[in-house]
Amino acid sequence: xxxxxxxxxxxxxxxxxxxxxxxxxxxxxxxxxxxxxxxxxxxxxxxxxxxxxxxxxxxxxxxxxxxxxxxxxxxxxxxxxxxxxxxxxxxxxxxxxxxxxxxxxxxxxxxxxxxxxxxxxxxxxxxxxxxxxxxxxxxxxxxxxxxxxxxxxxxxxxxxxxxxxxxxxxxxxxxxxxxxxxxxxxxxxxxxxxxxxxxxxxxxxxxxxxxxxxxxxxxxxxxxxxxxxxxxxxxxxxxxxxxxxxxxxxxxxxxxxxxxxxxxxxxxxxxxxxxxxxxxxxxxxxxxxxxxxxxxxxxxxxxxxxxxxxxxxxxxxxxxxxxxxxxxxxxxxxxxxxxxxxxxxxxxxxxxxxxxxxxxxxxxxxxxxxxxxxxxxxxxxxxxxxxxxxxxxxxxxxxxxxxxxxxxxxxxxxxxxxxxxxxxxxxxxxxxxxxxxxxxxxxxxxxxxxxxxxxxxxxxxxxxxxxxxxxxxxxxxxxxxxxxxxxxxxxxxxxxxxxxxxxxxxxxx
Numbered sequence: 423x424x425x426x427x428x429x430x431x432x433x434x435x436x437x438x439x440x441x442x443x444x445x446x447x448x449x450x451x452x453x454x455x456x457x458x459x460x461x462x463x464x465x466x467x468x469x470x471x472x473x474x475x476x477x478x479x480x481x482x483x484x485x486x487x488x489x490x491x492x493x494x495x496x497x498x499x500x501x502x503x504x505x506x507x508x509x510x511x512x513x514x515x516x517x518x519x520x521x522x523x524x525x526x527x528x529x530x531x532x533x534x535x536x537x538x539x540x541x542x543x544x545x546x547x548x549x550x551x552x553x554x555x556x557x558x559x560x561x562x563x564x565x566x567x568x569x570x571x572x573x574x575x576x577x578x579x580x581x582x583x584x585x586x587x588x589x590x591x592x593x594x595x596x597x598x599x600x601x602x603x604x605x606x607x608x609x610x611x612x613x614x615x616x617x618x619x620x621x622x623x624x625x626x627x628x629x630x631x632x633x634x635x636x637x638x639x640x641x642x643x644x645x646x647x648x649x650x651x652x653x654x655x656x657x658x659x660x661x662x663x664x665x666x667x668x669x670x671x672x673x674x675x676x677x678x679x680x681x682x683x684x685x686x687x688x689x690x691x692x693x694x695x696x697x698x699x700x701x702x703x704x705x706x707x708x709x710x711x712x713x714x715x716x717x718x719x720x721x722x723x724x725x726x727x728x729x730x731x732x733x734x735x736x737x738x739x740x741x742x743x744x745x746x747x748x749x750x751x752x753x754x755x756x757x758x759x760x761x762x763x764x765x766x767x768x769x770x771x772x773x774x775x776x777x778x779x780x781x782x783x784x785x786x787x788x789x790x791x792x793x794x795x796x797x798x799x800x801x802x803x804x805x806x807x808x809x810x811x812x813x814x815x816x817x818x819x820x821x822x823x824x825x826x827x828x829x830x831x832x833x834x835x836x837x838x839x840x841x842x843x844x845x846x847x848x849x850x851x852x853x854x855x856x857x858x859x860x861x862x863x864x865x866x867x868x869x870x871x872x873x874x875x876x877x878x879x880x881x882x883x884x885x886x887x888x889x890x891x892x893x894x895x896x897x898x899x900x901x902x903x904x905x906x907x908x909x910x911x912x913x914x915x916x917x918x919x920x921x922x923x924x925x926x927x928x929x930x931x
Contacts, residue, residue, distance in 0.1 A: 442706065444475035445571055446494050450485045450513065451501040451531070456555070460499060463560045469571055471706045482509040486516060495526050496574040497567065502532040502543075511547055518548045525577045527570035531555050667702055674700050680718070684708035689718045762881055763792040768928045769877040776917045777869065786841050791874045793842035794849045797827025824850055824859045841870055849874045854908045872911040876902060876918065879909075884929060895922075895929060 449457050457478050467474050477495070479485040482504055489495065498517070502510040510530060517523050528549045533556070543552055550573060551566060558566070670688040674681045675698065681688040685708060689701045701718075767788040774784035798806060801823055805816045812820060827846030831839045848862065848871025855863030867875075883898035893901075899918060906915040918925065 442470075442472045444473045445469065445496045445574075446477065446492075447474050447567075448477045448479065448485070448488070448492075448495050448498045450479045450482065450498060450504075450510070452480050452504040453501070454480070456501070456531075460563070463563055464567065467564065467567060469568060470575065474567075481505055482513040485513055489517060489521060489523070493523070497527045497529065497570045499529050499531055500549075502530055511543065514547050514549055524548075525574060525581065527551075527574050529553060529566055529570055531558065670702055671700055674702075680714075682714060687714055689714070691718070762885055765881045765928055766794070766874065766877045767791050769880060769925060770873050772921060772924055772928070773873045773876065773914060773917055774869075776921055777873065777914065779869070783841075786838055787845075787870055787873065790838050790841035790845050790870070791877060793827070793831065793839075794845045794874050794878060795823065795827065796830055796842065796846055797823035797825065799830075800826040821850070821858050824848075844868050844870050845874045847871070849878055851875070852909045853911050856908070867911075872914055876910055876914055880918070880925075895926060899925075 449460055451457060457476075457480075461476055464474055477488065477492075479488050485500075500510045500514060502508065504510060506512075510532075514528050514530070517526065517528065529551045530543065530547075530549050531553050533554070543549065550570060553562075553566065666686075670681055670686060674688040674690045678690055678692065678698075680690050685706075686704045687702070687709065690698070691700075692698050770791040771784045771788035774787050775781065779787070801820060805812065805819055808816070824847055828843045831843035831846060834840065834843075847859070848867050851857035851860065851862040851867045851871055852875075853864060853867070853872070855861050880898050880902060883893045883901060884895055886892040899922065902910055902915050902918055906912045
């Protein structure tokens with residue numbers, strides 16, 4: 423366990439020990455004495471572990487300017503009569519309709535109730551309470567604060583849950599990337615927090631083993647975190663944790679059972695693949711059994727999802743490596759995968775991206791391009807490895823590798839193989855129709871085939887072979903320009919010219 427958790431020399435403050443942000447209250451009244459009395463009466467008030475912080479405006483105009491830049495006000499104590507007899511009412515409508523702030527609780531206070539009858543005001547304005555200043559004793563004012571702040575708290579829970587659900591839904595669309603899984607898990611963790619009203623901070627982490635051991639080396643990786651621990655999501659491992667968090671996590675992982683107290687929870691779960699995950703949270707108020715059960719379900723599901731992701735990535739990497747190795751075997755008939763194929767893939771992906779292809783398709787083309795000569799497996803060795811010129815009959819047999827490659831790959835349901843079939847079939851077609859096997863012309867040749875045609879020729883010219891010395895990169899690019907519009911798609915050749923620096927980096931590695 424000692425290698426799993428690394429600490430900074432200076433321990434950070436725990437989430438439980440942090441002072442919660444105060445409730446933001448705005449007093450809008452043209453009488454300075456009202457401001458002072460309100461602060462004095464509410465001194466020492468606390469709800470949900472949070473104190474009060476007052477802001478002060480002495481006119482509706484000042485309040486308009488203030489509220490335009492503040493979205494965190496929970497409660498407004500608003501005087502009706504200020505610059506005008508209805509200045510407070512106009513401001514209340516401005517807050518709701520112009521600013522679109524429906525969450526802040528607005529309490530109207532008036533010393534002249536005849537100016538704005540309560541029944542009419544409640545009916546016509548979206549306010550939350552209406553009080554005469556003479557009625558607001560200390561006890562009643564405290565009641566108003568509890569009522570208003572609880573209403574704001576509950577609305578914000580719903581709003582935060584809605585935002586968390588939206589983040590979860592957005593992340594689901596990209597769930598098979600490790601970063602989006604972290605985003606998804608963190609959003610769900612926040613939803614659990616808000617929906618249960620836990621007022622908690624926490625982190626969910628996993629330690630991978632079994633088939634992922636070689637990747638993660640058994641170290642702890644953060645899968646999800648709330649705001650207090652969000653900095654842990656930027657790296658792959660937990661780099662710094664408070665001492666009490668370390669103790670709880672170590673005890674949980676060592677004992678392989680959950681560890682909790684009224685104000686913290688550390689849950690443990692091990693997947694069928696052997697991955698361990700823990701969830702650690704701290705709470706201002708004690709939590710009940712229902713909340714702990716929900717957190718345990720969350721931890722289990724995140725661990726299972728992460729296992730599935732890692733298995734999929736492992737499978738994908740294995741498939742890609744196999745395709746590259748087979749491509750190399752085809753290229754050299756028995757030797758390891760050559761840099762030629764890697765460079766063709768890199769150049770193809772680069773041009774695909776610049777040509778407007780999606781990142782997903784560009785990455786597929788990176789792999790599929792390595793299968794462009796797969797049909798050569800069907801060409802006899804006597805022809806494929808012949809040191810001298812081919813006879814016309816032999817050349818026809820050699821050219822058949824395009825159709826043979828297409829036939830080998832087209833039946834596969836794999837997207838990579840489907841794209842590889844097109845590339846194998848079309849990478850010897852020419853823009854002017856003079857290529858083979860079908861004599862396709864212009865955009866009748868797929869974009870995949872046109873891109874790989876350029877990448878294949880470019881790398882063949884730059885690389886040394888038994889038949890020629892290597893060409894400088896610029897000379898090879900000059901050759902592409904010389905055959906732009908005949909052999910190659912002119913637009914793609916221009917992309918080669920504008921991407922020269924990026925291509926040069928590919929050949930520098």
